[in-house]
Amino acid sequence: MGKTILVLGAGTGGIITAKELSKKVGGKTKVLLFEKEEKNVFAPSLLWLMVGKRKPKQVYRNTRKTGAAGVEVVIGEIEKVNPGQISVTVKGQEYKGDYMVISLGAEQITEYNLNNYGYDFYTLDGATKFNEQLQNFKGGKIVILVPSLPFKCPAAPYEAAMLVESFIRKKRLTNKTEVSLYVPEPGPMGVAGKELSGAVRQMVEMKGIKYFPEQQLTSAAKSTLTFNNGITTEYDLMAFTPKHQCPSVIKETALVGKSGWIEVNRNTMETNFQNVYAIGDITFIPLEMGKPLPKAGVFAHYQAETVAHNIAQKIAGKTTDKTFNGNGQCFLEMGEGKAGYAGGNFYGSPLPYVKMKTPGFFWHWTKVWYEKYWFFKYF
Ligand SMILES: Cc1cc2nc3c(=O)[nH]c(=O)nc-3n(C[C@H](O)[C@H](O)[C@H](O)COP(=O)(O)OP(=O)(O)OC[C@H]3O[C@@H](n4cnc5c(N)ncnc54)[C@H](O)[C@@H]3O)c2cc1C
CATH class of the missing domain: 3.50.50.60 (FAD/NAD(P)-binding domain)
Known part of the structure; x- marks a missing residue:
């Protein structure tokens, strides 16, 4: 049988x-x-969708x-x-x-009723609607929010913030706009080590994005977000990650x-x-x-x-001889057609061994190529 x-x-x-x-x-x-x-x-294409670089039909x-x-x-x-x-x-x-x-x-669920106030960019619908709002944006405060941990793709909210900033720059709205990123974690991509985390933080802040780590959301309302340290921030447009369970x-x-x-x-x-x-x-x-x-x-x-x-x-009655060894890589979209690349061994002892390559156009185009390859090979 x-x-x-x-x-x-x-x-x-x-x-x-x-x-x-x-x-x-x-x-x-x-x-x-x-x-x-x-x-x-x-999923990686949702980041391009949210800034108008893909149409919804192109990402599924x-x-x-x-x-x-x-x-x-x-x-x-x-x-x-x-x-x-x-x-x-x-x-x-x-x-x-x-x-x-x-x-x-x-499983992705919305917490703090965030879907009443902003857009879940981890979904097709949320990324599409965020982009519709962004296309008509005339200036103000844009917040990228991570309300809770864990979330998949540790780089995604950082990429989202950089792509949004790039969009704003291209539309010449930089003087009238503030792009902020609020996250509960102490720094970007912490598992990959302090050096890499610091490099990503620098990339984000060099673009003028306001970065607020260790901010645990406690409540959300129309135009305001409140965190557990008592800080309240206002926003005009917000994209958020869902709760993962x-x-x-x-x-x-x-x-x-x-x-x-x-x-x-x-x-x-x-x-x-x-x-x-x-x-x-x-x-x-x-x-x-x-x-x-x-x-x-x-x-x-x-x-x-x-x-x-x-x-x-x-x-086939043979030995099971393959193992997963903890290797992994990721591309980090930065906007302006550039991306970073980080890769290494996450099972490294005592710490993961992950290094970042110099960001540039090559990594962006490699990510675009992978998207095409994915659809070609698997559909
Ligand atoms: C915006 C964004 C960007 C990302 N970028 C990257 C990236 O650049 N690099 C990277 O490595 N990762 C990236 N990721 C993360 C990556 O998409 C996920 O880690 C990956 O898809 C996980 O694969 P999986 O098979 O475990 O789960 P999934 O790909 O989520 O697949 C799970 C499937 O199970 C189905 N399912 C769930 N429950 C049921 C049920 N009860 N009945 C039937 N079906 C069910 C779901 O519909 C889904 O299709 C990104 C994610 C997002 C959201």
């Missing part, structure tokens, strides 16, 4: 897992890829198009996950498998550890259930330096390749 592999979530991790499995297993093995959204958004594809040989895409909300039985329920129908890969990402359908299961996320073997991505793996944003991987591995697509990507390889090996 052929094996069935259940892949939960067709985001970065799920799509790569399914495509890799399609290449490696073939024959009688069936891959079921479950996804609730018809529109499959490439139809989820059904991500199928491949041996991969069946099942559209619908997963209502129940049973890791012990290796089964999921969608629209009342139960699907059973021999292996399960959970790549459901982080473990998806409800997984929270109810014994997969979730003390962290509130799925805790896995950091090299194999195995969970505490046999033949059940978890990858990407839904996982919690503590690092030696005391913070968890950041939530980023690049890690979901490499973890997906590891898990797909090892499942294929298991099916």
Whole structure:
């Protein structure tokens, strides 16, 4: 009898897992890829969308198009996950498998009623509406806000602020506009080390963006935000990140550890259930330096390749010989057609070893190329 592999979530991790499995297993093995959204958004492009460098239709594809040989895409909300039985329920129908890969990402919810006052730029709708407001902006105060930790893509709010500043500069509104960034963390991309964090802070501040770290939001209202140190700021236009939490359908299961996320073997991505793996944003991987591995697509990507390889090996009766070693890279959009690039090993001991390359046009165009490659290769 052929094996069935259940892949939960067709985001970065799920799509790569399914495509890799399609290449490696073939024959009688069936891959079921479950996804609730018809529109499959490439998240990094939301940053370009929010400043008018992409149209909404350019940043997503139809989820059904991500199928491949041996991969069946099942559209619908997963209502129940049973890791012990290796089964999921969608629209009342139960699907059973021999292996399960959970790549459901982080559930994004709005807190402090922020969607009444600003735009969630981590969503297609929010980034689109923010851009509509920005195009008509005539001057005033723009705030980029991170209301809570953790949030995926540690660079994204910094990139958002720099792209917005660049837009304002191009529109010759700099004299009439203040761009500020409020975050609860002590500095940008802290896991990558003090040097890199300092360099990113400098990049942001050199552009005239007002940076306010260690600001924990306590309340929001039309035109004002209040933080736990008593500071209140006014704004005319605001973009914010949503609260990130473990998806409800997984929270109810014994997969979730003390962290509130799925805790896995950091090299194999195995969970505490046999033949059940978890990858990407839904996982919690503590690092030696005391913070968890950041939530980023690049890690979901490499973890997906590891898990797909090892499942294929298991099916073929061979040794599971691939591991995820904590390597990762990211591009940092700065505006004016330039970007930075940081990369290294996040499992470095005692600290992650991550270095930044000199920012320039090359890294921006590499990021643009990756966007095209993503849509070409996976849809
Ligand atoms: C603005 C922005 C910019 C970013 N830029 C970068 C970048 O430059 N580099 C980088 O590495 N990362 C970047 N990221 C982060 C990256 O997008 C995520 O870390 C990555 O997508 C995580 O992959 P994943 O597979 O774990 O989860 P996701 O890609 O979020 O996929 C999870 C999928 O599961 C589906 N799902 C959830 N619950 C259910 C359910 N109950 N039933 C069915 N389906 C369900 C979701 O709809 C989703 O499609 C960015 C993110 C944002 C928001």
